[in-house]
Amino acid sequence: MLIDKEESEGGRRSSPIAFTLDPGSGVPTYLQLVQQVEQALRLGYLRPGDQLPKLREVVADLAINPNTVMKAYRDLEGKGLTAGRPGQGTFVQAGVQQADLAGVTRLRRSLTSWFSDAAETGLDEDGMVALFSSALRDFYERRGGAAQVERAARGARGGAA
């Protein structure tokens, strides 16, 4: 494989994280990369100042299109999570918020009370997941999805209602 000498000889990687792909997930490849970075930030694998895997490392590891990796990194930059440094790579921004533990605990508590309410109403586990996913999707679609298909989907559903 064509990896530059320092990397292949030292076995040293530029980033604390490595990407993996789930081919059966149906999630577009670039989005899987974005989500893995976001998840690594939430779980503390990545901290401000850390470097993301270099383009050529990702491409050589996963055999994916470099344009896909660049799209993911642009997306992360657009969200303000990372910034590119010319000639060096892509790094986690200094001001990125890590998970707020108290906030997460509070949200978890309110979800738990929602679960008991749902169970009393007669929903089983799958029913709760379906309702949650559907409401979550509607929430983000109302906030404005970019893709044309999402617009089409919304239009079709809106027309049905």
Added chain:
Amino acid sequence: MNIIETHALTKRYGATSALTDCTLAIPEGRMVALVGPNGAGKSTLLNLVVGLATPTSGGVTVLGGAPAGSLAALDGVAFVAQDTPLYRSYSARDMIRLTRDLNRGFDEAYALGRLRDLDIEPGRQVGKLSGGQRAQLALTLALARRPRLLVLDEPTAALDPIARHDFMASVMTAMAVDGVSVLFSSHGLAELERVTDYLVLISHGVVRIEGAVEDLLAGHCLLTGPVELAPGAGWQTIQATHGGAQQHLLVRAPDGASVAAAGFSARPVNLEELAMAYLREAGAATRPASLEPIR
């Protein structure tokens, strides 16, 4: 700049049309997948692009305007044919020297460096290399010419999954590091989504659909609804699956469309579904209209 442009490109062998009225404008920096069943005209199109065949009518240019097969084109285009032709009795090093002597501008140091990275012993006979190593050697010979466009005919058809992964990783790395544009043919669809960002789908010598993958996926969706409904005007059904009461329609949206039809729910499609739908439509060819290229 367009790395490949064709205008009404047509190739006939006697009475047989191998490629009909193919017009493409593919920007540089892409990994272009040329997809279609066996005998669809994929190799014909590749041979026309690299200048190994001449058009019956129409034209093809590469690298932003150089006629295919011209000196300028030959210097900037590298081709790995389907059977990765190498001399089995030669050593890997001899293959590199031979290719160097036969080509203008061959980067021997790069080729030997790649052999080292791949753990291929330069003195080893080509016939004694594994299938994956032979494919990598053929790719090395092509890349050492430092092309701007790399053309691969069914490059991984004969490789096991690991060799296939490593081969594609090498191609992607050349793309990432050296900015090479890639055109490759394949009749497999499963691994397409992770490698390709531009699709040209061809069957019976006709381009059925082509474009940037992102645009194609945004322009199609799968509608589910009752059988008696039809999507709105301008929506084109590529593939329909009917039950007694329910139907699924893989549809192409008219430009700038926002609403399909009342009563349908919609979900995005992936590249494999999309390609499969167009291949099935072309295979059925029940309507003459479906033989028109869709752009």
